[in-house]
Amino acid sequence: MNNSGLTPRQIVERLDSHIIGQGEAKRAVAIALRNRWRRQNVPEELADEISPKNIIMIGPTGVGKTEIARRLAKLDNSPFLKVEASKFTEVGYVGRDVESMVRDLVELSVNMLKAEEQENVQAKAAEIAEERLLDLLLPPRPAERKVGEMLDDPQQETIEIPLSEEQVKRQDATREKLRKLLHEGKLDERLVELEVSEARSGPMIEIFSAAGMEDMGLNIKEMLGNMMPQKKKRRNVKVSEAREILAAEEAQKLIDMDKVTKTALDRVEQSGIIFLDEIDKIVGGESQHGPDVSREGVQRDLLPIVEGSNVNTRYGMVRTDHILFIAAGAFSGTKPSDLIPELQGRFPIRVEMDSLGKEEFIRILTEPDNALIRQYTEMMATEGVELTFTDDAVEQIAEVAAIVNERTENIGARRLYTIMETLLEDISFDAPDLEDKKIAINAGYVEEKLDNIVEDEDLSRYIL
Numbered sequence: 001m002n003n004s005g006l007t008p009r010q011i012v013e014r015l016d017s018h019i020i021g022q023g024e025a026k027r028a029v030a031i032a033l034r035n036r037w038r039r040q041n042v043p044e045e046l047a048d049e050i051s052p053k054n055i056i057m058i059g060p061t062g063v064g065k066t067e068i069a070r071r072l073a074k075l076d077n078s079p080f081l082k083v084e085a086s087k088f089t090e091v092g093y094v095g096r097d098v099e100s101m102v103r104d105l106v107e108l109s110v111n112m113l114k115a116e117e118q119e120n121v122q123a124k125a126a127e128i129a130e131e132r133l134l135d136l137l138l139p140p141r142p143a144e145r146k147v148g149e150m151l152d153d154p155q156q157e158t159i160e161i162p163l164s165e166e167q168v169k170r171q172d173a174t175r176e177k178l179r180k181l182l183h184e185g186k187l188d189e190r191l192v193e194l195e196v197s198e199a200r201s202g203p204m205i206e207i208f209s210a211a212g213m214e215d216m217g218l219n220i221k222e223m224l225g226n227m228m229p230q231k232k233k234r235r236n237v238k239v240s241e242a243r244e245i246l247a248a249e250e251a252q253k254l255i256d257m258d259k260v261t262k263t264a265l266d267r268v269e270q271s272g273i274i275f276l277d278e279i280d281k282i283v284g285g286e287s288q289h290g291p292d293v294s295r296e297g298v299q300r301d302l303l304p305i306v307e308g309s310n311v312n313t314r315y316g317m318v319r320t321d322h323i324l325f326i327a328a329g330a331f332s333g334t335k336p337s338d339l340i341p342e343l344q345g346r347f348p349i350r351v352e353m354d355s356l357g358k359e360e361f362i363r364i365l366t367e368p369d370n371a372l373i374r375q376y377t378e379m380m381a382t383e384g385v386e387l388t389f390t391d392d393a394v395e396q397i398a399e400v401a402a403i404v405n406e407r408t409e410n411i412g413a414r415r416l417y418t419i420m421e422t423l424l425e426d427i428s429f430d431a432p433d434l435e436d437k438k439i440a441i442n443a444g445y446v447e448e449k450l451d452n453i454v455e456d457e458d459l460s461r462y463i464l
Contacts, residue, residue: 059353062412129246280329361398
């Protein structure tokens, strides 16, 4: 299984290194993840009866809802899909069938497993690719010709003359010399003729089908692909490129797709995470007609998936009983109790997210492993620019973000991105041409660049 067996405290500690604050939300997701591990360690007859503790996160945009869910999935190496609930409408109206999110999750899981398997067989694939590359650089001995190759050209009359022991030794020695040169990179620029698959081009056929048939196009593509094999063409490529092409081909051959598919489906069923964003957008008001009916329809369409049902995918049937659903929404004009009762019951954990202020912004700018200040300093370092931020500059940036969020729309930590881009626009543009490569950003610089915008409320709405 995927579950690493991290304790709730360890999970929170890992999340703390990337996300500032939101202790309550971190505790909730940590417990939910640990409960998965617990379920997998109870008696088998009871494990199926234990349902996941789905969560609703309540809070404005930019406070870390998506990031918490995404980081949680990475901790557990779980297939993760984010989907906006508002993109769905009731079946038979417009939009995609809600089951499509499960199919998308399966597709992601299969790709994850393929990538993992490719890593596992990389060494073996590289060995085989090397031998194939040596065959191209030094054609095999006539005595080693395959019967299949001779059958390809029955008209050719060739008399095989066996090589002497001395000739065999000489050819083997030449092959080992080439292998050594190959390892040293001295042959990387040499050209070899390689047979590569040609990308198939042709008209695209779009099939309009009923809900639940989104995979039809993919299946037809596969069928046509099997009927019409890919064309191959010969290309002259450098040895370094040829090695990569051959290694990729061999890795693909070594992967057991049946095993990949089975494991991918199992991983989705046991540890898949679906993040349902904007769930408040499908909460209907008091009106019983128009779009509100459609919103309630979306909830009723979501219900069987969240409750647990079988979904047909191109890789086989998937049970959704133990997929963890994390829903999120601002709920500014509505509340979770406005959801239909059946759906409410499937989200037993409710977490109210904390609003972010100046202090949180300072920590977001400096503390996490991927802190914004670090991102920008490292990017400028690629241009040879040594960018530093004083403590008062960081404080000033955080204060500006808090003020603009209060005066205009509160978009949480996302405000820091717009402010940082506006602040460093000139430096980013001039960085390659700067003579003085050492730049210190202080509070004065921040005020100079942002004060006029902050003071003009209308201007800050458009720029920040």
